[in-house]
Amino acid sequence: MAKIISVANQKGGVGKTTTTINLSASLAHYGMKTLVVDIDPQSNSSSGLNHRNKDFSIYDVLIGTIPPNAGLINDILPNLSLIPANINLVGAEIEILDMPNREYVMTERLKQISDQFDFILIDCPPSLGILTLNALTASDSVVIPVQCEYFALEGLGQLLNTINIVKQRFNKKLSIEGVLLTMYDSRLKLSELVAAEVNRYFEEKVYNTRIHRNVRISEAPSYGKPVMYYDSYASGAQNYLDLAKEFLERNNVA
Amino acid sequence: MAKIISVANQKGGVGKTTTTINLSASLAHYGMKTLVVDIDPQSNSSSGLNHRNKDFSIYDVLIGTIPPNAGLINDILPNLSLIPANINLVGAEIEILDMPNREYVMTERLKQISDQFDFILIDCPPSLGILTLNALTASDSVVIPVQCEYFALEGLGQLLNTINIVKQRFNKKLSIEGVLLTMYDSRLKLSELVAAEVNRYFEEKVYNTRIHRNVRISEAPSYGKPVMYYDSYASGAQNYLDLAKEFLERNNVA
């Protein structure tokens, strides 16, 4: 049975997609069979992994027109598979609202394929709507990327409230996998202030690994590659490999 | 009658809030009576203008429990007023769905206060849901902030589709006010590539003024001030004053 992890934060542009792509690629690099599930209608995780075919997506899996296995794109990279997103997802929120058992649709779908993987990472859209709630309900834990900026701090209270509500009402096992500082720039006072605040708030949940601002990370998606495949010497590639190591240690996988 | 302008882009973290706050403050500085309407449940525009009181918000105005005038915080800065957001907005999307005339709720509310202002700017959340659709339906035009990053390019097609749908079905007068390049860094090849692509796609709609990446812009919100009130010598403050001048020229206001 795979461990299912949502990568979530309703604040926009904090590094959810970047973390999903690069943490997944790094876990795959260390031999873990990993699945990325893109549930953002923007489908950035899909295109960041060079998948541009819009024929089917997680939308079809959620609505039930295709079985979960048919939504899988296997081994898009060694040990890494994808269930892509497409624009139809925009309509999914309203359609799922009318489905029986609407909170557990994603849970039920992922259960059918979970034995094929060690880890499943779900890239969430920048909102706390039905799709994100479905992902949290289906997950064992949540990775929370926090950009080292002031506005990123403000939203954390809302996110924790939502996680607690989901935990109480739909998914008792939900926990925080870890809090990740992203776009950290050690030259900026603001970065240090935010990092200190996040460490005070989340304590041992915060990853020791920080993802530094690195232009190679933002160039990689235009080539459809995780940064380690685009420029393996880049500091960004190394940061995400370090994160994967720390992630595996916390999951007692040597 | 005020000109009503949505600041919208479903891609997260591209500078919607930063542009709403700083363009509004600059227009107010040039003597325009300006209103900021924050419809993002994250309420970043509200806190960026040092408003932290959660008692009432645009939610109460939309649902109709208070009249629009009661939602106004007048002269939060000279010539600048605010209708704040709060967390209740998360529930607004589903409540508005059940209201008669649901696409025109915002239009109807803003009509009642529009004669008090020259310009009204609406800060939209990072999604194309009911709240953003309501804002687009209520607006004369849209300012589209585009971060100089690869993923920011990908979402533009979806946004234009949505603008066209709203224009055809709900609001014939809707047009693109302008496209603004944000977090531009002239040292980065990626910035130049994205800028060239955006200019090719939008041509004369793109503002000549580019907002350069400037740490003072991201520090200002922690003091609850637009950047021109936090550090008037900062390049970011100058960029937004230049933008306001260009905006007024395009609106034939000397």
Ligand SMILES: Nc1ncnc2c1ncn2[C@@H]1O[C@H](COP(=O)(O)OP(=O)(O)OP(=O)(O)O)[C@@H](O)[C@H]1O
């Ligand atoms: N460490 C980094 N260094 C430099 N650029 C980065 C870094 N992490 C992310 N970026 C860039 O910042 C932008 C925002 O990141 P990303 O799209 O991953 O955030 P997101 O949270 O998924 O956004 P959304 O809320 O729209 O889903 C992207 O253009 C990405 O390439």
Ligand SMILES: Nc1ncnc2c1ncn2[C@@H]1O[C@H](COP(=O)(O)OP(=O)(O)OP(=O)(O)O)[C@@H](O)[C@H]1O
């Ligand atoms: N020109 C700039 N230079 C430096 N930092 C900037 C600039 N513009 C915006 N920022 C910072 O980038 C982050 C994202 O900007 P902002 O929050 O305005 O985007 P947004 O589109 O409103 O995000 P959301 O999608 O969450 O609503 C903020 O922390 C902001 O302070």
Ligand SMILES: [Mg+2]
């Ligand atoms: Mg994303």
Ligand SMILES: [Mg+2]
């Ligand atoms: Mg915003």
